Amino acid sequence: MGLDELTEDVETAYADLDEESTVSFDRETRHELAMLAAAFETDETDELVRRAVHLLFQTTVDRGTLDFHLRQGYDVTYDEYLSGMTYEEMTGQNQYPQRDDERRYQM
Template structure:
């Protein structure tokens, strides 16, 4: 295969994206075209699904998802999945500590 073959395949793939149900900006459309052509992928929707999965996974692994969830909702992804907060998991919500200092609680 040659550069001309690649250019032809990219142009064909680019045009085939007109049938896609997703609105893409020009840069994303060109990047998707290159990935589809280079990876010999036929279905752009499968590629988009994979891209979302990869973005989600990297966002979870980097801690960005927890950061944004904690900032906006005061929970983490693990708390969301379990359906309870860490305080609820550890029993901290059942036995809240008094906000005043109670030095006697450590005395025997």
């Protein structure tokens, strides 16, 4: 898998989110969400869920966990996804021909 597959999967998941508007919570999650709603004095739990997603995303980016999972599944990093090209493409490493090390030192 690579950058194109990752982009396609992100776009598909984004489109699916529009169709899925209902989230089911377990007891623990419901309790924690209720605690946060009380602490922030809000009846809008949707805003708390949005904040939670932003926080989880930022945490995984900062810790390198997102890059780890992207590298495992797609062989790219988040920076490569944002730029639309791999590091090899950015640095030009894939434009040079491979060396023939067997013939390199023959006289």
